[in-house]
Amino acid sequence: MKAKIVLIVMLCLASLSFSSYAQDKKDKNADKKEVTFDVSMTCDNCKKRIEKNIAFEKGVTDMQVDLPAKTVMVVYHANKTNLEKLQKAIEKLGYEVKVHEPAE
Structure with a gap:
C-alpha cells in the first residue's frame, strides 16, 4: 500500500x-522577432563579413544572408536588442542598409 x-x-x-x-x-x-534587411553587399567576402560579425551581436539567435537577393534575415531576442541596433551594426561594417519591404 x-x-x-x-x-x-x-x-x-x-x-x-x-x-x-x-x-x-x-x-x-x-520575445523573438525577425527582420529582413536590404544590404548593399556585392561579393562573397561581403556575405562572410556580415555573417561573421552580426552573428555575435547581443540577442541574435539566427541569421541568413542571401547574396543574390542582397538580403540579411535576422532572428533576435527583442529584450536584448532591437531593429535599429542591428541596422547600425551592419552599417558600421560599411554597407547601406534599409528594412526590407516585401513585394506586393
Whole structure:
C-alpha cells in the first residue's frame, strides 16, 4: 500500500515538472522577432563579413544572408536588442542598409 502511494506521488511530481518545463520553453520564444534587411553587399567576402560579425551581436539567435537577393534575415531576442541596433551594426561594417519591404 505504501509503495503505491509513493509511486502515485512520484508520478504526480514528474507530471508537474514536465508541464513547468513546457511553459518555460514557450516564454523563451515569446520575445523573438525577425527582420529582413536590404544590404548593399556585392561579393562573397561581403556575405562572410556580415555573417561573421552580426552573428555575435547581443540577442541574435539566427541569421541568413542571401547574396543574390542582397538580403540579411535576422532572428533576435527583442529584450536584448532591437531593429535599429542591428541596422547600425551592419552599417558600421560599411554597407547601406534599409528594412526590407516585401513585394506586393
